[in-house]
Amino acid sequence: MEKNLNLNFSCNDVAWNIVDDHILATAATNGAVVVWNLNRPSRSKQEHVFIDHKRTVNKVCFNRVEPSWLISGSQDGTMKTFDLRVKIATNTFYSNTESVRDVQFSPHSHISFASVSENGNVQTWDVRKPDKPVLQFTAHSGPIFACDWHPENSWLATASRDKTIKVWDMSGRPSLEYTISTIASVGRVKWRPQYKYHIASVALVVDCSVNVWDVRRPYIPYAVFTPT
Template sequence: MPTFLTPGRHGYSVRFSRTRPDTLAVATSQYYGLAGGGTLFFLELSPDGSTLIEVQKLEWSDGLFDVTWSGTTESAAACGAGDGAVIVWRVGCAAPLRVLRAHTSEVCSVDWPRSHLLSASWDTTVKLWDPESEACLSTFVGHSQLVYTAAFSPHSPATFASVSGDGHLKLWTCTEPSRPAAVVKAHDAEVLSCDWSRTETHALATAGSDGLIRGWDLRRLTSPMFTLKGCECAVRRVQFSPHAPSIIAAGSYDFTTRIWDLKRGCEPLETIRHHSEFTYGLDWNALRPHQVADCGWDSLVHVFTPRSLA
């Protein structure tokens, strides 16, 4: 299993490139994000797939809490930072391409699948950006507590979801920033993560500090389609597999990454225990079936194929 150590930096987010299956970006912070700076690592898998190699390391003056690759600009990635900035970098360039400033607190989620970029912050807002002009196009206000994740729908470019410490899942249309299109009380706890199904157009999953993962049919939000229990602590990341619609992965504060197959019931298919601290970042490789990357506060990045899916 390829493993990479980020010395003195605690892993917050890992993402496979959208166009290069062997390239990853990892967002990290010093001192568990409480103080100090942040580092963005660009990594590559060796040709035989056995080793993770550092391609570039970029420093920022505050912690980096999320990273996303651009869906339109080759080799560009954006990070959310503790000083409220969204920083756009490109592999091979030493200086940022853009620094987007409008948030007044930590940016803990970024998403950039098409030309516009989405950022979510502890200031309780979500912002829509044109990275080329560095313009903030809209600010979405509706959550009463910090927003942990905001993610565009892969099926409807003008739609995104957000989840917050207020326990709510909210659906938004980019053209209507004044109010959400739909609201559901998703958990009786903080909602830390959400993810859209890549194949089921109306399916979305949420994960909370209650250790639960819930699936939602956006056509009928009165009750969840499913509830998965298996994590012993908060679920920090949840993500549908891009290759199999019934497969879900989650990373938890109980130091595990777990895999579920909805076709086989609500118990985890596999529990992976290779971190000694919170598992914070998680991503499926969209270009290589069943390959997963995770990262944690133990400064380790792993790339692996779950044994249950091999």
């Protein structure tokens, strides 16, 4: 079925290439992954459109070491890796869930990535082995909407509809290090650079504040930013 090309511009996510700063990718609601090149001489900056997903793409992420590697996570329950040099999908990873909500390359190993799903599971993968995840575990009692690798430690933060943020030590068998209880479902989390124990979060709905947490003191936010 031909995809609605206008929906290539209706996006759920955007990611800059970490090495080539003129390249970015967007995750489209029609299942397309669109790569843009700001250095293109033409008026259109659209470099390539990958149409490999069957449903909405929720997340895109570039590899920190291999600038031509791009990964996506979709509502169709799959993740796909793309090689921008040859403009093809190189592998498909099946989560065996109804929706992949976030996918993130590890900053500690360029061949590893984590994915989180609607069924509350976390999976980690080796890009060379699409047949099955390296590990899988249930992290939350509700859908997980986001994850973020710690830039220095082997910690993975997960954010869920169950109104918690959890921090997992992924150096061996996954172990729960910290739990933060929030007043609303958590839509996004992001570690604070250069502050080992600080993480920012935003709610999925209801609460418009940005909360910054010290994971060692999980009961009260370290700082709260509220729109005026």
